[in-house]
Amino acid sequence: MIISELTLVTDAGIDLKPPPYALNHKDTLEYHWGKHHKGYVNNLNKQIEGTELDGMSLENIILASYNKGDVLPAFNNAAQVWNHDLLWESMKPGGGGGGKPSGELLELINRDFGSFESLIHEFTLAATTQFGSGWAWLVYNDKKLVLGYHVGRQLIIVYSFCYLGFK
Ligand SMILES: [Fe+2]
Secondary structure, eight states, rough: GGGSSOOOOOOSSSOOOSSSSSOOIIIIIIIHHHIIIHHHHHHHHHHHHTTTTSSSSSSHHHHHHHGGGGTTHHHHHHHHHHHHHHHOOOOGGGGGGOOOOHHHHHHHHHHHSHHHHHHHHHHHHHHHHHSSSSEEEEEEEETTTEEEETTTTTTTHHHHHHHHHOO
């Protein structure tokens, strides 16, 4: 499968974003983009067409369909579209991403975790000690950097907005 031959735009409100770089590991990356990601976008668009969710941003669809924890059917597909968007933006071709941050972020890390190395240790522990699949994340909440994690399809966006909006 060649990425440029895939249809990027669907009929309903949410578009499949093109990957931000060439997918060089075709079997794995094209599977996640050309099948998973595209499938979630298409399924979400079928679910929201003609509903009050149609026309909303992806983030607002997630928040509306999360429905304060009593999730609506569109939530899982919307969550997976958002997860895959985040996945593509979180990687860099050739393994050249990552590295020690600088400036204000490094100052905050040093203040709230003691050191960058300590953050990496705690982050790795949070990410690798979950059962099954899940997420670990670094968030800025209440003027402090903190680690968060959750198993499965839950999203940081839900918790972030909950922390900010429904506390
Ligand atoms: Fe995937």
